């Protein structure tokens with residue numbers, strides 16, 4: 001019996017298909033589309049911190065979207081494989097495919113990182129959510 005290494009979490013079939021084979025999940029299928037809590041989105045392949053919740057926005061595309069990655073979190077590569085040139089986005093640490101970036105995002109960057117939710121794991125910021133629920137409790141009184 002071999003134990004999987006700590007640094008290489010086991011991937012589901014869908015995660016493997018997206019991260020390692022440049023797949024695309026069906027739009028609207030990721031629960032992260034509706035994730036509104038404060039926290040950090042990590043690579044599902046290696047745990048690298050990629051995006052912060054304060055850069056997430058609702059693009060209406062059906063995929064989690066961000067206007068900026070965390071510094072050093074992701075790498076990009078021009079993809080000429082389709083009718084138009086697209087810029088592929090991948091994890092800077094393990095090279096796992098995440099999605100694409102388009103130049104039609106909101107300010108301040110004007111970028112839209114269109115990311116497969118299955119390639120991400122979300123870690124809510126415990127301190128912030130506790131503070132938020134405390135504030136909500138106070139407001140309700």
Ligand SMILES: [Zn+2]
Pocket residue numbers: 043044045046047048091092093094095096
């Ligand atoms: Zn990674």
